[in-house]
Amino acid sequence: MPERRVRAMSVSALWEFLLRRRSALCAACILCLLIMAALAAPLYAHVIGVDPMESNLAGSVMRNGTMQDVMQANDNPLHLGLSPIGPSWRWGAYALGADSQGRDVAARLLYGGRSSLLIAISAACLSLIAATSCGLIAGYCGGWVDLLISRLLDILWAVPVYLFAISLSVVTIGHDLSLGPFHLSADSLLLPIVIIALIYVPYAARPIRARTKSLSNAGFVLAARGLGASSWRIVLREILPLLAETVLVLAPLIMALCLLAESALSFLSLGVQAPAASWGSLIHDGEGLIYSRPVVAIAPGLAIIVTVLCLNALGDAAQAELRAKGQR
């Protein structure tokens, strides 16, 4: 039973994996940096001395030794309207310029990272927990239970994911919600988390179900059953530890999908609600300034790409590792 050895899922195993796959190590480092930067958002705002949630149309900022208005007269020939201050190479407030409300883009980027990463991570965890339960029950029980769960997942799968997420968001987000004893305020992050988690359940549940099915016919499970182990014991002690691998490999990929979904929802103003920011809603804010101050939209987009790229690279490396393990 060589498969039993896989149980040793420890921090040291993870560390060895990172050392073995250099791309994974790189990706993990960048992700850590991003998370740390996001966590440091309030610190940054404090040091720079701006409030990233408060509009600051009349404010001014010290730059190149002179005080400049955050909202400046347009440089078009007619000097009509105001456009926010642009980015500068100097460290300090408004390093990435201001958005149309006169808010510091750099600070909002960090705060946006907080919500984006928080939503992506929690949604991925929630989704994987739900998917593992579904897949485990369907794969282990088989029969009509399997049929019912599989059909339900098929139905969920047939609806385009973004459309499904958008529909759910429309009916739930933007107003206070009371579910029995729970009360959710309109700006709670819980709703986007639950919605995004829900739409990716079928994505993860299918491979988990398939793996459970093959595991529950494996020799050692049959042996355990022959020894009179209860179903609970078999599922929890024999199958679940081996399933952990499949789930862990899926985790970064699901997280990447969740981050993209979150940004799409927020871009449509259906995720994180203003004045709070997420990378998606920052791109939405930048949409109106795209021709005059493109950096407002470019910066959060790059942040998304880097994060998703790292997550995908991590998932790739984990998958390659798993495949190599299977060959050994």
Place this chain on the structure above:
Amino acid sequence: MKGFLSRLGQMLLVLFGISVLVFAVFFATPGSDPSARIAGRGASPEVVARVRHAYGFDRALPVRYLTMMDHLFISRNLTSYVNHGQNVVEEVFDAAPVTLSLVAFAAIFWVAGALVFGLLGAAWQGSLLDRLISILALVGLSMPVFWLGEMVNLVSQSRFHETWLFRWVPPLGYVPFTTDPVSWAKGLILPAMTLSVAFIGLYSRVLRTDLLTAMQDDSLRTARAKGAGPWRLWFAHALRLSGLSALSLFGLDFAQLLGGGALLTEVVFALPGVGHLTYQGLSTLDLPLIMATVLYAAFFVVIANALIDGLYRLLDPRIGRGSHGQ
């Protein structure tokens, strides 16, 4: 024939499931009361009650479900809650050609791109080119499509619009094929490319892996022993063997895009397709419109799946073919 009927039954079952699901999302989600939304913020309870009665929200859920389905699919006269009198079904059918054009264009780009990059990566496995392609594919896969669309707009509509590279780009929007085929195509090229980037990334990776697996297959060894050259090996044998799984994936994605997956692209490029219509419905909370688009979307998905399934059976003789053969 029996197999066909059972598939048809399954299709109908999935469609029924989707319609119930969508209906439940909009009308039975706890805490969301459509009449309160229609009546507006701060409306008095009497107004809400009146709205509830006028729209039939006080009837039992199954009855409302059946009425809705009747309006959608049988009498096809479901009207908007927002623009009174506007037939929602008609609107969906007017928007469908836009989405179809966009997605068809995108599919051409994405199949061609995936073939080129997948084959190059597989044929020169492990080379610098292969690594470059796989990194590019990963980047493409990681880009939010709406952001890419904005960047494309920034470059082609504003910053570099005057250069020779982008002078041909028409302003955002859609020109019907029947009005002017050339403008129709011009207006769709950049949106379709934007839409296809992520798919090129995904499919070239899938294709590369599948091709390399196929190259290890016994039948490819036979082909080599027959004296087949490299072109024939890659195209006539490896691609034939591995294209099947990519095809079923393609069908699913194509259908999802037709069914509203292209929403973000349509919004960014101001294309009045089904996705854009959904978006409009969302911003005005026009539930019948959303119901109609989502259900027709699901309908597309299911139909396209069935079509791909049939095509798959045609191309892979090992499955199906219950009628003749052994």
Place this chain on the structure above:
Amino acid sequence: MGSKALLSLRDLRLEHPRAGVLLDGVSLTLERGQILGVVGESGSGKSLTGLSVLGLHPAGRLTGTMMFDGQDLTHFTAREWQGFRGRRAAMIFQDPMSAFLPVRRIGAQIEEQIRLHLPLSRREARARVVSLLGRMGVPSPERTAERYPHELSGGLRQRAMIAMALSCDPELLIADEPTTALDVTVQAQILVLLREIGARDASVMLITHDMGVVAQSCTHVAVLYAGVVIESGPVEAILKTPLHPYTQALLRAIPPLSGPRPDRLPVIEGAPPAPNARPSGCVFAPRCASVEARCQMRPVFRSRGNHQVACVLYA
């Protein structure tokens, strides 16, 4: 040597960067009209020998000579290999199910090979396919050509495989365990077919692990052990008077057809050496009963009577 050899391998060595030395001195000769059985345990390099003759061996350093009808195959370019494979030498594989492309009709796959090598029209090629299938004893060849591989029985698939191999009149047919994946009754039919082909169409190199198959259908035999040909010669001579201790042990391990059944068959102690741990001397020495000091040196492969053998006992 009577007529000029069709294929002669001299001291063929194949070294793989990771797996080690896969072939370690393969020397054999195949004359026109012969059926040469290449026998050995799994891992002895017998399939690899067949594959190298078509240039299909895994990448690695190949040394030695492979002469085919006066041409040295080791210097072939990719383009020359393309014209050679399927045209002058063809191969049939162990499992005809996986060897055919599952998604194309049998007829089309045979036709492909014909049209790769011969200037025939589609119609002429199709006629040739049908006549070939008929010659291989396939019932209703026109209909069979329209079938997919999975729709045929194992025996019919292998016949179709042989038809494909013979489609361009090759001079050499390499059959890699052609009967292993088949039912016993079908095995006998395929062996009869191969014997006919050897007598009529092409020289045959029959790769097998089964001495019984060799006895039934071959004219000559080469015994491989751990990547080395240790003995070769005409079938009767080898079966009657095996010289190499390994061949002797191998033949002793076959249960006798007549007489009382032995309580237990003699076995050769130990296991063949792995490709990355081959002894520098005689490869069989670690398991040999009559091992002596001279076995530290690799014995030369030399003629003795009508045999050729690599063993110090006969130096």
